[in-house]
Amino acid sequence: MNQIILTNQFSPRLEAVRGLAALMVALFHSMGAVLLTTPVDHWLKQASTVLGNGGTGVTIFFVLSGHVLGLSMVAINIHPLRYWPIFMLRRVLRIYPAMLVCLGVCAALLAWVYNTPAKFPAASSAYYEYWQYGVNWTLFYKNILLIENYINPVTWTLQVEILGAMAFPLLYAIKSRYPVASLFLLGAWLLYFVTTPLYVNARTGFLYMFLAGLYVTDVSRWLYLRLPPNMTGKIAIISGLGCCTGHLILPETTPWGWILESAFALIMLAALNAFPNRLRIPGLDRREVRFLGKVSYSFYLWHFPVLYIVTTEMFRLMDSETLLAHPVLFQWVLFSITSLLTLPIASLSYKWVELPCKASFWRKTQLINQDLLNPAQTSVIQKIE
Numbered sequence: 001m002n003q004i005i006l007t008n009q010f011s012p013r014l015e016a017v018r019g020l021a022a023l024m025v026a027l028f029h030s031m032g033a034v035l036l037t038t039p040v041d042h043w044l045k046q047a048s049t050v051l052g053n054g055g056t057g058v059t060i061f062f063v064l065s066g067h068v069l070g071l072s073m074v075a076i077n078i079h080p081l082r083y084w085p086i087f088m089l090r091r092v093l094r095i096y097p098a099m100l101v102c103l104g105v106c107a108a109l110l111a112w113v114y115n116t117p118a119k120f121p122a123a124s125s126a127y128y129e130y131w132q133y134g135v136n137w138t139l140f141y142k143n144i145l146l147i148e149n150y151i152n153p154v155t156w157t158l159q160v161e162i163l164g165a166m167a168f169p170l171l172y173a174i175k176s177r178y179p180v181a182s183l184f185l186l187g188a189w190l191l192y193f194v195t196t197p198l199y200v201n202a203r204t205g206f207l208y209m210f211l212a213g214l215y216v217t218d219v220s221r222w223l224y225l226r227l228p229p230n231m232t233g234k235i236a237i238i239s240g241l242g243c244c245t246g247h248l249i250l251p252e253t254t255p256w257g258w259i260l261e262s263a264f265a266l267i268m269l270a271a272l273n274a275f276p277n278r279l280r281i282p283g284l285d286r287r288e289v290r291f292l293g294k295v296s297y298s299f300y301l302w303h304f305p306v307l308y309i310v311t312t313e314m315f316r317l318m319d320s321e322t323l324l325a326h327p328v329l330f331q332w333v334l335f336s337i338t339s340l341l342t343l344p345i346a347s348l349s350y351k352w353v354e355l356p357c358k359a360s361f362w363r364k365t366q367l368i369n370q371d372l373l374n375p376a377q378t379s380v381i382q383k384i385e
Contacts, residue, residue: 010068011272012290012293013273013275013281013284013285014064014067014068014269014272014273015293015296016285016286016289016292016293017060017064017269017272017284017293018060018061018064018293019289019291019292019294019295019296019299020283020284020289020293021056021057021060021064022057022292022296022299022300022303023057023292023339024052024054024056024057025052025154025300025303026052026299026303026335027048027051027052027054027335028049028055029054029303029304030052030307030331030332030334030335030338031048031049031052031328031331031335032124032126032127032331033124033126033127033307033311034122034123034124034323034324034327034330034331035121035123035124035324036124036327037324037327045328046248048332049247050244050245050248051244052335053243053244055247055252055258055261056244056246056247056265058157059243059261059262059265060243060269061157062157062161062164062206062209062213062262063210063212063213063262063265063266063269064213064216064269065161065164065210065213066164066171066209066212066213067214067216067217067269068213069164069165069168069172069210069213070172070213070214070216070217071217072087073168073176079173080169080170080172080173081169081170081173084169087165091161091165092165093357094357094358095158097353097357098297098298098301098349098350098353098354099155099301100144102152102298102301102302102305103143103144103152103155105305106151106152106305107135107140107143107151109131109305109309110131110134110135110151111134111135114308115133117132117133118132118315120315120316120320121320121324122315122318122320122323122324122327123315127311129153130150130151130153131150131308135150135151146158146159152304152305153304154300154303154304156199156203159203160203160206160207163202163203163204163207164207164210167207167210168210171210171211171214172214175214185211186212189205189211190208193205193206193208193255193258193259194255194256198253198254198255198258205255206258208262209262213266213269215266215270216266216269216270216273217270217273218270219266219267219270219274220270220273220274221274223271223274227274229276229279232271232274232275233271233275233279235267235271236268236272236281239264239265239267239271240264240268242260242261242264242268243265243268246264247261292343294350295343295346295349295350296346297350298346298347298349298350298353298354299342299346301349302342302345302349303339303342306338306341306342306345307334307338310341
């Protein structure tokens with residue numbers, strides 16, 4: 001039987017999915033760099049977003065976070081709410097060190113290099129939304145506190161991650177002890193998400209995805225026990241295609257678009273989790289893709305500054321008419337170059353920032369935490385967090 005499902009372990013395949021989700025966000029940002037002037041250009045960009053839909057990538061991150069954090073809560077021996085202080089400390093220390101390093105470098109670039117507006121005929125309106133007016137201490141503090149995301153736009157999702165961590169022990173307690181109440185809570189949160197404007201109230205509407213992520217294991221077990229592997233594989237493929245094309249059915253400018261994508265993400269993650277380990281999945285079982293999954297957080301943070309720098313230099317060095325004649329082609333080139341440049345930076349960030357901080361705060365909280373954990377499950381939390 002699939003030991004990952006039965007022992008509450010984190011599947012390496014899902015880590016690979018996290019890496020692919022980071023690439024989707026990178027492609028989405030790359031597709032917004034150059035001005036589009038013809039209907040054909042707009043159509044080609046729309047076609048490209050099937051592979052590079054940033055909203056889908058973010059949705060996968062959130063649902064996967066709910067699943068991963070739920071696995072970490074399995075290892076504790078006390079009520080989840082009593083574990084909240086240590087859980088919250090670990091989440092903050094997991095998220096903040098790499099983010100602070102990245103924001104510090106970006107702020108230095110804004111202060112000394114990109115401190116005046118630059119105008120380029122081939123630049124899109126999205127290019128001018130960030131890094132145009134330098135930086136000051138007030139703006140820097142607001143970005144650190146995740147109140148604003150001017151220095152690095154991807155950090156809006158980290159605000160949701162922090163809020164999700166604050167609520168998660170309660171969500172887990174309700175889900176594990178009162179399953180019917182958990183379903184009602186999920187329905188109520190979806191209603192709140194649908195009836196309020198997107199991105200208001202500190203984006204708390206998106207937290208329903210963390211609760212949805214707690215159902216990945218349940219759906220995985222259902223699929224594993226009731227369906228043959230080939231059917232589970234087909235469900236994973238179909239739901240993956242749904243993740244990529246859902247925004248063409250319901251746009252992400254409405255809450256329903258996000259809900260559709262999160263439903264596809266939940267089913268896809270559950271199907272991949274249930275798929276037998278002995279059967280290979282092309283792409284997800286490759287060592288390179290799984291490595292990208294390991295460094296995906298740092299890759300996610302660093303791709304935007306790399307993209308902005310490379311894009312700016314492209315605008316300065318290349319003829320605008322050439323760029324405007326083939327904008328989507330050059331955006332794909334941007335994605336390829338910036339991804340290759342970001343990967344070694346992300347690897348260094350993972351090795352010298354993420355891993356040391358992870359090891360350090362694990363040691364510091366181990367003495368406090370030693371009576372709260374099931375020793376047999378301690379390694380599970382270490383691998384996940």
